[in-house]
Amino acid sequence: MKKAAIIGGTGYGAIELIRLIQMHEYIHLEKIISHSQHKKQLYSFYPHLTNFIDDPMEELEIDSLKEEVDIIFFATPAGVTKKLIPKLIDSSVQCIDLSGDLRISSREQYEHWYKGEAAPQVALDLAVYGMPELYKEQIKGARVISNPGCFPTSAILGLYPALEQKIIQPNPIIIDGKTGVSxxxxxxxxxxxFSETNDNLKAYKIGKHQHIPEIDQYLSTAVNEQVSSVFTTHLIPMTRGLVCTMYGQLTEGITTEGVVSLYKNYYESAPFVRIRPEGExxxxxxxxxxxxxDIGFYADKxxxxxxxVSAIDNLVKGAAGQAIQNANIMNGWExxxxxxxxxxxx
Amino acid sequence: MKKAAIIGGTGYGAIELIRLIQMHEYIHLEKIISHSQHKKQLYSFYPHLTNFIDDPMEELEIDSLKEEVDIIFFATPAGVTKKLIPKLIDSSVQCIDLSGDLRISSREQYEHWYKGEAAPQVALDLAVYGMPELYKEQIKGARVISNPGCFPTSAILGLYPALEQKIIQPNPIIIDGKTGVSxxxxxxxxxxxFSETNDNLKAYKIGKHQHIPEIDQYLSTAVNEQVSSVFTTHLIPMTRGLVCTMYGQLTEGITTEGVVSLYKNYYESAPFVRIRPEGExxxxxxxxxxxxxDIGFYADKxxxxxxxVSAIDNLVKGAAGQAIQNANIMNGWExxxxxxxxxxxx
Amino acid sequence: MKKAAIIGGTGYGAIELIRLIQMHEYIHLEKIISHSQHKKQLYSFYPHLTNFIDDPMEELEIDSLKEEVDIIFFATPAGVTKKLIPKLIDSSVQCIDLSGDLRISSREQYEHWYKGEAAPQVALDLAVYGMPELYKEQIKGARVISNPGCFPTSAILGLYPALEQKIIQPNPIIIDGKTGVSxxxxxxxxxxxFSETNDNLKAYKIGKHQHIPEIDQYLSTAVNEQVSSVFTTHLIPMTRGLVCTMYGQLTEGITTEGVVSLYKNYYESAPFVRIRPEGExxxxxxxxxxxxxDIGFYADKxxxxxxxVSAIDNLVKGAAGQAIQNANIMNGWExxxxxxxxxxxx
Amino acid sequence: MKKAAIIGGTGYGAIELIRLIQMHEYIHLEKIISHSQHKKQLYSFYPHLTNFIDDPMEELEIDSLKEEVDIIFFATPAGVTKKLIPKLIDSSVQCIDLSGDLRISSREQYEHWYKGEAAPQVALDLAVYGMPELYKEQIKGARVISNPGCFPTSAILGLYPALEQKIIQPNPIIIDGKTGVSxxxxxxxxxxxFSETNDNLKAYKIGKHQHIPEIDQYLSTAVNEQVSSVFTTHLIPMTRGLVCTMYGQLTEGITTEGVVSLYKNYYESAPFVRIRPEGExxxxxxxxxxxxxDIGFYADKxxxxxxxVSAIDNLVKGAAGQAIQNANIMNGWExxxxxxxxxxxx
Known part of the structure; x- marks a missing residue:
């Protein structure tokens, strides 16, 4: 049994982590930390947690925290993790960061897209990108995990095999993203x-989304050349759920059935990727x-x-669930x- | 470990039972039975079940079924259970009926509200109303459970203590029900x-809802006199969730705080009833x-x-979850x- | 052709007034006034107005305004109208107030429910309650209209005839209100x-809603005695639309058909009330x-x-539409x- | 004043035509025809029409109909118009077909995508594609209009100027469509x-949508070569509204501002196309x-x-509204x- 803390206790990422940790037999949630709301009860913000979480939230004290827990989940806004991680370098605490602070390896790219200073290099150097389907071995030995963004999770899992196996051209790749509001x-x-979002569909951050460099970084890895994906995002009137519909030019006459077979092989040891049969x-x-x-395909002759078409729950595989999956791998659990x-x- | 079967495999009740049984350590789902879709794979209707349910659905063969499983969940449309239960009288299989067939003890009332012949008396005699907060002892010894309707669950849990403790008059009781579409x-x-239901609110079955006699039967029990509740239902543009807002005349000058306290005591050993503090x-x-x-109160001077105000998830406490709760009690599990x-x- | 101004240009009430005035042949929208956003273009907040409204919003200058326009619509937050109306006493400009400032004739009641000082008595004395189905004659001669609240519109139109005609008891009257989020x-x-409201249903302001004294004031008028209605409100995951489901004890053996007939007669010269036939x-x-x-009935023996059951669009009959209807009557238009x-x- | 009939009275296309015709001063809705529901009142299906439509629906009698009305709107399922139009060849009645029967000029293409026999050649020869922004002159002289599909309206209006002006390559063109459920x-x-659609997003008919040949036919016209667009469709949990997000390779270094300017010029006499400024x-x-x-752009360097990004209301510009726009042009009205x-x- 490992002890865990969540920093950033009042956001949806933390709430989903709490739900998932409660079903986990080897992680005990030791404390929930909130700078803005410490000493308050989480159930006063989230009555659905009544009877589950009785201790009040706590103020962050990083020096004692690293002694008290084994795992820290950072469910924090942009910019928090990069300040805290350096203080944890000399400890053995496992850090899983759900923010974007450690996702971009190029400092220039980070600063261009995130409009802020990049994390200290020591933090970037320690961080392993927590996408288990691609980097399980690295995650096993990691102490700091940069948990992927929601759109990148859907997009990279959907595109990586096709790019790596060279069944599509690396440019242009079109990624049309659609996400629920959570x-x-x-x-x-x-x-x-609600009144502006319900029964409405909004394209947003066209050409400006901070997930672009993250997607490109890993797609480029797949092909060993620079991929500059065309990525758009749309807000859908639903709470949870995210789909990327992606388009790439076929390099050869592969059929849909062939693509399905290729992906099934590629992900055969990935328990959370489900490849749909042709036509679904x-x-x-x-x-x-x-x-x-879940991923489906159409090879259009x-x-x-x-x-x-690649679908996830943005709060689970796109955030808290993938964080738990990383924790499992880091600790040698199933x-x-x-x-x-x-x-x-x- | 007990073996279970679900009859009526393609409805939402069955799907929710499957989800819950998969998290249950003492129930093994042995077979899913569907008259209309037997031999087909459930995941062809419900792709979210991919990787979870691999055996095809089976045709109902009641004589062998009662030998093969320990528990049968009837997630069937009205009228099926009442035909099947008599064939199970002489077996030891536990039967939990999620339909309304066995809920009404008066044959006349059943026939008036359900517009069909009542179940055989032997089936009605065997059936125990599966509301654990009120009838746990009877459920412990039961072999046939009539699982409560969704609205009655919310309404009876919300009203029973106030009526039994005589802090409100038994007539008139107004129950304004609101339910998600599932x-x-x-x-x-x-x-x-969808196009008729989204961004819309519909009152329906006013004065005609088959949950009326079920509610009245148990509210009358609370006060030992006939209660004739005024019950309306409204369809809300949401998938899950059900609320009854209820109104009764106070008999004495009790405060909201007093009501909260009374209910907390009443339900102190009921793990699934959460009483909200005053003002919530x-x-x-x-x-x-x-x-x-979850239940909240306002004693309006x-x-x-x-x-x-009493809220449930209609598919869980209002159906499949309560069925599992009953199975737990019948079998001596937590x-x-x-x-x-x-x-x-x- | 009369010239109109809207004060409070960026709220939904104003936006709906703009939509309706654009279809009105006798009202010209002269200016849109916004204290917080003056000089800005309304279409920068509301792109759907592109090509319709080209002039920027203006700062409020009450002295010149009363010379420049014939009608002022106050689509303002609570507390604004009561300060402005006294400055318009000596002018001939027609004032239609969509806020609650002038709705409660008792200063004590206003102050109890609205938690603020009541409007000057001179303003209250001038104001006519703008519910044309009940007060058309008074509206004809009025210069200041207090436009009804959304819930009171639905509730009073639904209950008034039954109370006045004494087919139901005046106490208790239960009003279970449900509204869209707009x-x-x-x-x-x-x-x-959105994420908290979608697929969710919330009871709110139970026992505290500021529409309670407004409803009681006019229901009491119907029966010449004090009515203290039991009124609750629920937030529904839809943008527009409002229903009150209402319950009153029948005083005599009237049938649903009889009630339908009574209401049809009562509202025969009311073009915007549609009485549903029995069963609908x-x-x-x-x-x-x-x-x-639209109103439907069930007399439950x-x-x-x-x-x-009484349904309106909260932004139209519950706000901007009723304001236009009042303007029409004040000016002798259809x-x-x-x-x-x-x-x-x- | 022209007399009109709608065939297919109980579908949403008809209902929207009725709403729009009621606001039209030069069209009188003479009759509503429904084969399946003739003699019934439309308000029994659509109570919102109470007080608006009092005559019952009528059975179709094509020979007398062509004498009685000046305009027929076909709001019919696939396959009806192609049977009826030949019987109207010798009359002077104006026919506006909202179905897809007459949209595809190539019989082979029609039969491939629509899985049925193409309309008689005489009908195809008479039909003018009713997209006023591109074919206003042809519409003026037409007697039979093939009203465009909803996705093609959004896609063609969004792409035509860029293709015709050669600022993007004709292949590949990616069109990612998203539509409300209506x-x-x-x-x-x-x-x-509802329960399957709410809080859900579904890709559907990938590679198989019958709007593909319609889009390609007109995009090919723009460039005088074959365009084979990549078109996908997604069902969004909203009632109305449709967006196509489209991607094409720039042929030159044009800026977003340049594209906005080009489109503003292209559509300067099109009252229903609104070009958004850069960044919106x-x-x-x-x-x-x-x-x-409404159309917005981003030229991604x-x-x-x-x-x-091109947005319409699928029931208005994507169906009934465009039909009225065509009727206006055919009859010389504004x-x-x-x-x-x-x-x-x-």
Whole structure:
């Protein structure tokens, strides 16, 4: 049994971590830390937690924290982790960062897209990108995990095999992203105001989304050349769920069946990727509340394009679930421990 | 470990049972039975079940079934259970019926409200009303459980203590019910067509709802006189969740705080009833995906009325979750086994 | 042709007034006034207005305004109108106030429920309650209109005839209100945050809603005695639409058909009240985007209660549409001018 | 004043035509024809029409109909128009077909994509594609209009100028379509069942959508070579609204500002196309209930792609509104007559 702390206790990432840790037999949630709301009860913000979490939230004291717990989940806004991680360098505490602070290896790229100073190099050097389907070995030995972004999880899992196996051209790759509103977090804004969001569909951050460099960094790895993906994002009137619909030019006359077979092989030891048979595409409810990434394909002979549809729950595989999956791998537990429940449907 | 079968495998009740049984350590789902879809794979209708259920659905053969399993969950449309139960009288199989067939003890009342012949008397005599907060002792010894309706679960849990303790008058009791659309099941209809239901609110079955006699039967028990509740139902543009807002005339000058205290005592050994403190009312998301019934109160001095708001997830505490809770009690397992996960939020 | 100004240009009330005035042949929208956003273009907040409104919003200058326009619509937050109206006493400008400032005739009641100082007595004395179905004659001669609240519009239109005609008892009257989220306005908050509101149902302001004294004031008028209604409100995951489901004890053995007939007679000269035949109840989409109030009934012999379901679009009949209807009557135009379009469906 | 009939009275296309015709001063709706529901009242299916439509629906008698009305709107399922139009060849009645029967000029293409026999050649020869922004002159002289599909309206208006002006390559063109559920019509199905559709996003008909040949036919016209677009469709949990997000490779170093300017010029005499300034993209609510097509752009230097976002209300500009626009042009009325109301917001 390992002891864990969550920093950033009042956001949706933390709330989903709490739900998942409660189903985990080897992690005990020792404390929930919130700078802005410490001493308050989490159930006063989230009554659904009544009877589950009785201790009040605590103020962050990083020096004692690293002695008290074995794992720290950073469910923090941009910019917090990069300040805290350096103080944990000399400890043995496992750090899993759900923010974007450690995702971009190029400091210039980070500063261009995130409009802020990059994390200290020592933190970037320690951080392993926590996408278990691609980097399980590195995660096993890591002490600091940079947990992937929600769109990058869907996009990279959907594109990586096709790019690496060279069945599609690396440029142009079009990624049309669609997400539920919970990805925008818990802070109210005009963008997420019910009356403006319900029965509405909004394209947003076109050409400016901070997930672009993250996606490109890993797609480029797949092909050993620079990939500059075309990535757009759309806000969908639903709470959870995220789909990337992706388009790449086929390099050869592979059929849909062939693509399905290739992906099934590629992900045969990945318990959370489910490849759909020819003719089927995932819907977001297929993965609701679960850690799955479901992927479907159409190899379009007419246009010579491969169409890939990749669906996740943005709060689970796109955030808290993947963080738990990383914790499992780091600690030698079964990769899916605590994550094996059936998606909630309908 | 007990073996279970679900009859009625393609409805939402069955799907929720499957989700919950997968988290249960003492129940093994041996077979899923569907008359209309036998030999087909359940995941062809419900792709979210991919990797979870691999055996095809089976045709019902009641004589062999009662030898093969220990528990049968009837997630069937009205009228099926009453035909099947008599064939199981002489077996030791535990039967939990999620339909309304066995809920009404008066044959006349059943026939008036359900517009069909009542179940055989032997079946009615065997059936115990599966509301553990009120009838735990009877459930312990039962072999046939009539699992409560969704609205009755919310309404009876909300009203019973106030009526029994005589802090409100038994007549008139107003119950204004509001439910998500999943309560209407999986069969498409104009009533549940997205374009007609989204951004819309519909009052329906006013004065005609078959849950009326069920509610009255148990409220009457509370007060030892006939209660004729005024019950209306409204379809809300949400998938899951059900609230009854209830109104009864106060008999004495009890405060909201006093009511809260009374209910906390009444339900102190009921793990799935959460009483809200004064000034708070539950929302349906507080119980989303969980077996909780959350209840809030306002004792209105101005009008001398007690207002009670009682929220459940119609598919869990209102159906499959309560069925598992009953199975736990019947088998001497912890009442909440397999049902202790945190509600999904947001 | 009369010239109009709207004060409070960036709220939903103003936006709906703009939509309706654009279809009105006798009102010209001269200026849109916004204290917080003056000099800015309204279409920068509301791109749907592109090509319709080209002049920037203006700062309020009450002395010149009263010379420049014939009608002022106050689509302002609580507390603004009561300060401005006294400055318009000596002018001939027509004032239609969509806020609650002038709705409560008792200063004590106002101060109890609204937690603020009541409007100057001179303003209260001038104000006529703008519910044309009940007070058309008074509206004809009025210069200041207090436009009714959204819930009171639905509740009073639904209950007034039954109370006045004494077919139900005046106490207790139960009013269970349900509203779409647009009624909460455009300012983002946790209450209206999409992720917290979607697929959710919230009871709110139980026992504390400021529409209670407004409803009671006019229901008491109907019966010449004090009515203290039991009124609750629920937030529904939809943008527009409001229903009150109401319950009163029948005084005599009237049938549903009899009630339908009574209401049809009562409202025979009211173009925006549509009485449903026996067995039918309105849904909010029946009145979407329109000025109708649709009402259905069930006289329940079993419980001796009359159930009334009254549906409006909270932004039209519950706000801007009723304001235009009042303007029409004040100016001798056809009551429904500019308001006769078919509800939008689906 | 012209007399009109609608064939196919109970579908959403007809209902939206009825709403729009009621605001039209030069069209009188003479009769509503429904084969399946003739003699019934439309308001029995659509209570929102109470007080608006009092005559019952009629059976189709094509020979007398062509004498009785001046305009026939075909709001019919696939396959009806192609049988009826030949019987109207010798009459002078104006025919506006909202179905897809006459949209595809190549019989082979039609039969490939629509899986049925193409319309008689005489009907295809008469039909003019009713997209006024491109074919206004042909529409003026037409007697038979093939009203464009919803996705093609959004896609072609968004892409045509860029292709014709050769600022993007004709291949590959990626069109990622997203639509509200009302586009699927009024017949209930699993696809449109609320519980399966709410809080969900579904890719559907990938590679198989019958709008593909329609889009390609007109995009090919723009460039005088074969365009084979990559087109996908996604069902969004909203009632109305449709967006195409489109991607094409830039042929030259044009800026976003340059594209905006080009489109503003191209559509300067098109009253229903609104080009957004640089940095802004339309949301579907911007056009809700209106005949507008709003378009925004991003010329992405990083990837050398032009991203185009084009939003319509699928039932208005994507169906009934465009049909009225065509009727206006055919009859020499102002192009926007009856269509000039402000979009409904929120």
């Amino acid at each position: 990805g925008a977090g818990r802070t109210p804004s005009a963008m997420t105001h 595409f995932p819907v977001t409810k297929d993965v609701y509340g679960s850690n799955f990434c 007419r246009t010579n394009q491969l169409i890939i 990769e899916g421990h605590g994550l094996n429940s059936i998606p909630m449907y309908p | 309560g209407a099941g999986r069969t498409p209809s104009a009533m549940t067509h 009312f539950p929302v349906t998301k507080d119980v989303y995906g969980s077996n909780f019934c 101005r009008t001398n009325q007690l207002i009670i 009442e909440g086994h397999g049902l202790n996960s945190i509600p999904m939020y947001p | 009624g909460a306005g455009r300012t983002p908050s946790a209450m209206t945050h 109840f309105p849904v909010t989409k029946d009145v979407y985007g329109s000025n109708f109030c 079993r419980t001796n209660q009359l159930i009334i 009551e429904g001018h500019g308001l006769n379009s078919i509800p939008m469906y689906p | 586009g699927a019509g009024r017949t209930p199905s699993a696809m449109t069942h 993209f339309p949301v579907t609510k911007d056009v809700y209930g209106s005949n507008f097509c 990083r990837t050398n792609q032009l991203i185009i 192009e926007g007559h009856g269509l000039n109301s402000i979009p409904m917001y929120p």
